[in-house]
Amino acid sequence: MNPRQTTDSSVLEIAMLDVIPARTQEFEQSFKKAQAIIASMKGYISHDLQRSIELPNRYVLLVRWETLEDHTEGFRGSDEYQQWRALLHHFYDPFPLVEHFQPL
Numbered sequence: 001m002n003p004r005q006t007t008d009s010s011v012l013e014i015a016m017l018d019v020i021p022a023r024t025q026e027f028e029q030s031f032k033k034a035q036a037i038i039a040s041m042k043g044y045i046s047h048d049l050q051r052s053i054e055l056p057n058r059y060v061l062l063v064r065w066e067t068l069e070d071h072t073e074g075f076r077g078s079d080e081y082q083q084w085r086a087l088l089h090h091f092y093d094p095f096p097l098v099e100h101f102q103p104l
Contacts (some may be wrong), residue, residue: 002007010045011068012101019091027091034087037080038063043070061096068100090100 019027031049038044045064050056065071075081089095 008103009066011067011071011101013061013063013071014101015020015061015063015096015098017061017092017096018055018056018094019059020056020093023091027059027088030087030091034084036086037084038075041070041075041078041080043074070091071100074077 032065034049035049036081038047043065043066046061047061050062061068063071
């Protein structure tokens with residue numbers, strides 16, 4: 001993905017994703033499709049998915065947004081989110097913890 005310009009007022013979404021261990025490869029393939037959805041959203045800046053070394057079924061998703069509302073209202077309230085959800089949410093156990101952070 002080509003990240004857009006990051007600003008000092010951007011918001012970093014951090015999601016801890018625990019994937020059902022037997023489904024990690026399937027999750028990674030579905031994520032390749034799903035990432036185009038999030039990258040097309042208003043306020044999206046960039047994203048990065050990383051896999052844990054210690055727990056290979058744990059991932060961290062880092063998404064940078066222009067504003068908190070771009071994620072919580074824009075993306076989550078969109079039809080595209082329903083597509084994202086259909087592609088990914090059935091892989092998680094438990095459901096991910098998601099938090100938002102701002103630069104100091």
